[in-house]
Amino acid sequence: MSNATIIFLLTLCIMILICIIVYQQFVFHNGTKAKIHEISSKLKELLDTDSDEKVTVFTDNKALIELATQINRMLEDRQKVKVEYRRAEMASKKMLSNISHDIKTPMTVILGYLEIMRLNGTQSNEMLQKIESTAQRVMGLITQFFTLAKLEAGDTDMPLERLNVNEACRENILDFYELLSQKNFEVEINIPDHVLYANANKDALQRIMFNLISNAIRYGGDGKYLGMFLRADQAHIYIDIVDRGRGIEKEFAASVFDRLFTMEDSRNSAMQGNGLGLTIAKNLALQLGGDITLESHPHQKTVFTITLKKMAY
Template sequence: MSLSPRIIAFLLAVLISGLTVAFLSVVDGVTINMLFVVAVSSFIVSFFLILYAVELLVYREVNKMYKTIRRLKLRDFNLSNKTIIKNNNPFKKLNDEIFVYVAKKQKEIDELKRLEQFRREFLADVSHELKTPIFAAQGFIHTLIDGAVDDEFVRDKFLAKAARSLDGLDALVKDLVALSQLETGEIRMHLERVDIYQITLEIFEQLENIAEAKGITLRIKSSLQRSDVIRADVARLGAARPDAARTDLQGPVWVMADPQRITQVMTNLIENGIKYGNDAGKVVVSFADDKKHISISVRDDGPGIAPEHLSRIFERFYRVEKSRSKERGGTGLGLAIVKHILNAHKSKITVMSKPDKGTMFRFKLEKAVETEL
């Protein structure tokens, strides 16, 4: 038979009432009416006090513990810290502490499972990415060993292809090492006052040939010093007057950043805009004032990225269109490295894109105080 709080309270109240009456019955001068009143009153008081203690302090909290276990099974980890602090009931504190502890452990288990899944996917991706250039170089070299080396034309052609495959392998390994060092904190950002505007111009000149091959115009827009649009049509200038674009542009844009790493970020974003943008299109780098920060965006007018891919483009080796991405080159780690570099700058990169409307990447860097040299 299971004892409910009321049965327990009733039995204990009867016991207390009986003991009280038995004790008073041996006292001289106590009448039967007095014993009856004492018995009834002690029973009522004892019953309700015991019922409250058992019902509210024990049974109710035990039931909450069962509910807590059920919530944990369902992975519902919502619990206010204020609730734990304000509780004076030891059973409630115990209940909450058990919940918080188990919830924390469950989250740790979930995180370990997530990391294990990530490790498996990463190893599979790395194996696939390494296999392609290795097998390609291996095939060319074995062909030469089997006799093609005697043909000068075939030899030179196959050696050049093997060299390109090995160059791609070298770039992949370097990116993997850099990404690993960024994640573990081995690479530290050395922040200093840099001109992000000048860095952008230099990147434009480096990528000028690639942009010209696709007829893409590289432009700079800024609202920092005047309202009219300032443009740098570097891709259309050619090599004849490389400084012509600079004379009509605004002054420097000073930010606090690691020069080498922020150059890597800008190069990757601008190069991606050129690679994945439409032919005869444009890639626009914009600077805007955002109180204590400079907002920097890189936008292209290419085919854009479908919504289902936006949340994953910063993952390692993730490619929106695997076949086309392979044709355009790259290791598939560029955006992952960009994200980690900006995180190390205490910044966050965001992406906005619509199919056939282009893609825009945006992040912020802390302003640097301008000084006269």
């Protein structure tokens, strides 16, 4: 075989190989383009119909498989946001409904007393006191509602400082001393001698403890007991507010801090409330970088625990 023939055959083989490569690239490009178009069309369909489906692609192309995987992750995140939005929207509607009902009832009482006074032409001191008391209740509800709204909107200024938690606990329990005495409560307090400092805001902590102590007296009053215990570990400070009342059943324990939850939702139908006090306390604690937890054993012991970040002495 001559050299010319060999060169011709080699050239022919090279040209065939080039054609094969070009063809493969053409097929690959068109196939990839078709798959991308398929993914794009499916994604558009899912977005337009607000569907919860996922994007599926049948291919051996690892890049396209990874693309579909990441798109599905985004769709899952979008679904979670939608669910959370719907839950929040329903929560807001129910809370507004509860607040409207709680405000309407005392306002009806106020109007009723005023009508009686107008018809009788009297100015009873007892009626005036009831009107004033009911009006104050309405103002309290409105204040709670707007406090929670500001907290959830992040519109509350709470500068943190080095706070003496021992002193804050003493001040709060003293504020309730007269009420506890009148109700014949057994009071147990354990505040250590050594000072514990937290990175917190005094007004916020005062509000948290006020809400929890008020809650214990109001809903745990049948136990005639209130305890306050201050303790700490290496990183945190814990304030336990304890009562021995009817408590809260385990299935409701995770819901007591929800702004929708009222004590009427629990097994104890005698408990009344609009469900904002504990929600406000929880929000304040979270904004301080802490938390509030609940442990309840009905008719034995109910403990709300405030957790705060500990600071060095």
